[in-house]
Amino acid sequence: MRLIEGQLIHRRYRLDSRLAQGGMGEVWKGFDIQLGRPVAIKALRTDTTNQESKLRRLRAEARNSANLAHPNIAALFEYYEHDGIGFLIMEYVPSKSLADLFHELNGPMDPTELLPILVQVARGLFVAHSHGVIHRDVKPANIMVSDNGEVKITDFGVSYSTNQEQITQDGMVVGTAQYISPEQAQGKHATPQSDIYSLGVVAYEGLCGHRPFTGATPVDIAAAHVNNPVPPLPASVDFQLSQFVMSMLSKDPLDRPNDALTVARILTRIQRRLLDQQTSAADATMITSNARMPRRVVSAPHHDPAGMLPRTADEDHAQSLFHSTLRPGTRLQAKEQQ
Structure with missing residues (x-):
């Protein structure tokens, strides 16, 4: 049986495009019409000799892969035979x-x-x-x-x-x-x-x-x-x-x-x-490549001579704490501007 594009395998897997062909078989990108996902399909070639020995090899590959569930191993979904041809249905890895x-x-x-x-x-x-x-x-x-x-x-x-x-x-x-x-x-x-x-x-x-x-x-x-x-x-x-x-x-x-x-x-x-x-x-390259250290930008305190801006509760609390640390009788004097 010759495989062609659009062919349905096992009434479920559609052959979309041939990816590779070797001495033993060929690999197709397919589509699982039941689960709606792409798959890879490996099939034995029918135009070669020693078909039975190659079929045994494909069966062995299926058995060896069947229980290898791991994120770093391409998963085997199903193995199927029809008219002397073996099909491995595998995870499609688009990489x-x-x-x-x-x-x-x-x-x-x-x-x-x-x-x-x-x-x-x-x-x-x-x-x-x-x-x-x-x-x-x-x-x-x-x-x-x-x-x-x-x-x-x-x-x-x-x-x-x-x-x-x-x-x-x-x-x-x-x-x-x-x-x-x-x-x-x-x-x-x-x-x-x-x-x-x-x-x-x-x-x-x-x-x-x-x-x-x-x-x-x-x-x-x-x-x-x-x-x-x-x-x-x-x-x-x-x-x-x-x-x-x-x-x-x-x-x-x-x-x-x-x-x-x-x-x-x-x-x-x-x-x-x-x-x-x-x-x-x-990190060392970044430090040595800049001879000058980054400039520090310091904001000057806001001057509110008229006391027009409202203070927050936190500012009121801080002000009361400041005054509570002064000794009794201490007076605050503003420095006369020259």
């Missing part, structure tokens, strides 16, 4: 990806802008890991960032769950070469630390403006993740932040942070410190 933002910058991102994104990704990953789900493809293209800074992790298409039967064969490499962990590149089982490594690559790219490893082919890049030391971050990067990102990129998973929640907490502390430093620096 740019972090890959888009990196491309627009064409250079390093300010750490105070990058860190809130990384923190939210880490929080979402921690929830997934807590449910036994490993994403296995953490990369900027799968991190959506809204205009107000809210982050959504998308595409659990190659995710793995400890509660599911194995779909990929032992030794099969799963992931994107530029962001793959050393153990994934060697065909070993992915763990939560594998996602932490991939997030470390994302952090490295954001801080440097480029990825740690390049190569002529994906195989060359994956091999570099296994064999080559990670090039140091620029000296301009905050020392503590640099050290922590490098720990996320340790070759040995046991040398990486214990879990994604630890990543979120430490990056949050670094972010707060950097913001405090920025604020202090801005």
Whole structure:
């Protein structure tokens, strides 16, 4: 069955426009006519081979995403099959990806802008890991960032769950070469630390403006993740932040942070410190840039020689308090004007 604009899926979801198409399936922007809201619809392509294995993969993605209710994970609403085609009905995220933002910058991102994104990704990953789900493809293209800074992790298409039967064969490499962990590149089982490594690559790219490893082919890049030391971050990067990102990129998973929640907490502390430093620096610049102190403007007391203006109750009370402090017999004399 070929999908076309305006087609109704499951008598409920209207296909509005195709957003993307890959080797396994295609993603559409759709509309839920029952609830009156936009949705994203991921469907298997029908013009490819190994349909049954791809359908099993889509079912696994649906199962892995079903219980991941978190603000930083794009929600799965429904899974539906018809005529051998599987459909994932998901939350529509009308945002740019972090890959888009990196491309627009064409250079390093300010750490105070990058860190809130990384923190939210880490929080979402921690929830997934807590449910036994490993994403296995953490990369900027799968991190959506809204205009107000809210982050959504998308595409659990190659995710793995400890509660599911194995779909990929032992030794099969799963992931994107530029962001793959050393153990994934060697065909070993992915763990939560594998996602932490991939997030470390994302952090490295954001801080440097480029990825740690390049190569002529994906195989060359994956091999570099296994064999080559990670090039140091620029000296301009905050020392503590640099050290922590490098720990996320340790070759040995046991040398990486214990879990994604630890990543979120430490990056949050670094972010707060950097913001405090920025604020202090801005305050110091404002003070030193003004050689003259601001002029004080003092209003002279109003002179009412005729006593024509009425006094308030507070003024009467203050006047009586003033006179009560004078010693008996004290006279007030006005100083004669010269």
